[in-house]
Amino acid sequence: MSTTLPRKDLFDLPEGMIYLDGNSLGPLPKAVKGHLASVVTDQWGANLIKGWNLDGWMEQPTRVGDRIGRLIGAPAGSVVMGDTLSIKVYQALSAGLEMRPERKVVLSDSGNFPSDLYMAEGLIRHLGKGHELRIVAPEEVEAAITDEVAVAMITQVDYRTGRMHDMDAITAKAHAAGAVMLWDLAHSAGAVPVDVAGSGCEFAVGCTYKYLNGGPGAPAFIYVRPDLVAAIEPALSGWLGHDAPFAFEQGYRPARNIERMRVGTPPVLQMSALEVALEAWDGVDMAELRAVSVRLCDLFIAEVEAKCPALELASPRDASQRGSQVSFRFEHGYAAMQALIARDVIGDFRAPDVMRFGFTPLYIDEADVRRAVAILAEVIDQRLWDRPEYRKAGRVT
């Protein structure tokens, strides 16, 4: 196996910091600075409005979408970028509900990121057509997919515990029950091998500022299974999803391809940062990435359990059921994470007691893992979390 990982030299990582929060916001790829400066000066500054043509801004959402597609097993022309993940959830879910007008249940699980649940709740309330958002425990998803379910809306990797659903099995179950399958890949894209086309799911959505290192607020993506796209009537029917946006027709006619999932003017500067950030993935073998990720996560679990017995594993022990993050429960987790961050080991905290650590083989190696645990053990053993400065309420990043 050719070892191409890690690729630390591609990232600007602060000296001395061990960054285990790439599952929340990826670090800065070195290539971003120069490229973004050039987009600002040589494209916007020099070409102004002509940039839409000369610099390929108009096609950027599909061009970048194809780059994402290669990481999630989506064929060219089936992924488009834009907006935020919440908006993409709304687009996919509203389209999915229209595909099953006789069914009234949106199935999700309590491990889904709250915004997905909120968007479903808002959509259902707003439609006022008697839909129900049914939320079950992650372990109960398969059993809960009945012929009442219009759309199964599931996040593959649980943001809190790292628990990973079996995408193929659940998609097959959904289809056997006649339901539409919508996957949220927020914690999957760039974290684990994904094959959306192979799974046969109708929709997949995700964000790009986590494992894909696109920067704070990088745009989201949406995949629509190619055989379905022509039948979708977008709820968010913006001009850039029109078949001929610059004809300025009075009535909406959706584009004939994935571009109908575009809405408004794309964020060119933000997307340019993402576009160049994705070059860090050139030549990465996802199977190798996964193997390294599993090794790092397993090592972290073994080290923490050996050195910090007060912490209780909140993630699946079986790597095959886990994404690229590991979480531990600790009663004083909030303050402990503050203390850890103060010592330049960056993880994050999710209420009520979860200390969360992401492992990203592009820039994390085994030495980082060992050093992180050594510092964590100091924080726990020396009760550094009991210091007043770490106990004050507030959000831990």
Add this chain to the structure above:
Amino acid sequence: MSTTLPRKDLFDLPEGMIYLDGNSLGPLPKAVKGHLASVVTDQWGANLIKGWNLDGWMEQPTRVGDRIGRLIGAPAGSVVMGDTLSIKVYQALSAGLEMRPERKVVLSDSGNFPSDLYMAEGLIRHLGKGHELRIVAPEEVEAAITDEVAVAMITQVDYRTGRMHDMDAITAKAHAAGAVMLWDLAHSAGAVPVDVAGSGCEFAVGCTYKYLNGGPGAPAFIYVRPDLVAAIEPALSGWLGHDAPFAFEQGYRPARNIERMRVGTPPVLQMSALEVALEAWDGVDMAELRAVSVRLCDLFIAEVEAKCPALELASPRDASQRGSQVSFRFEHGYAAMQALIARDVIGDFRAPDVMRFGFTPLYIDEADVRRAVAILAEVIDQRLWDRPEYRKAGRVT
């Protein structure tokens, strides 16, 4: 009157170019380059996830919203940034329809930007509650505001002709008829004095990449009249509109203020460019800006009519009924605009025959106007538009 305009030194304008397309995409403010580089390196690069707290990313949408608010007469805390204008139209229109459940008409006019009409069409179709999008001629809007109208959704300045609606009069008419008033300020914000609070309108939305120079794809804004915001149940109920986003509750509870109109994670890089771009407005007196804008537009009309008799004014001659742009109809407008752009006078073209020119007193002066018309006259007189290279079909920026 203290003369503070133009402020050309604040912008990077290409040498020799006369840029009359700031109504489509504003030029690069010099301050953007350094600031964006610092956001990338010193915020994202150095602080990573901590940037959400340390660098004020989380509050940026309201902080920037307040800056926009000062330009459109909105009180502090009543404007928030995010997404695209099309999404903001959807949010405002869906909320407006819920405020008048017994009424079924969305009134707009044929001068509205198509995306607003498309978003209304998609919303109406998706809701399936028998709403009607009624589109009248711009001159007929006031008369068409009847007690059937749930929401009057009007763009103040017509993107094609520059024709400007009387915001106070139409809002008053809407309210007298019991309708909700939604203004699109895409071609107003930074172009003409606006007083949303004074008008009493319920909603206003707009974009920031035109007269506000926020860069390609800069985020949109939404204003909600402060007394109404607590009653709105957002259709797009994303986690950052939640009252306590970091509590990760399973159910949605909207924020108690304008933040309930937030949806997903904001585009920090893109919004940082906008934030610093808005400094060009510090100390600008909108009455002075308007006076200069009128002078430039009147001069342009007089010069074109004197030197290019083949062109027919498509904008109102009366400045009080015109925004900060002037349009002329010309049978060969498409090719003529191509020829003009090739000579570094940048306007744009809108089908079927409109040549459109924006006048932005921050960086355009009378000498620019005279020189632009001299070059336009050459293009027309010498039939440069008849050259094959300008006649090929395609989009003119």
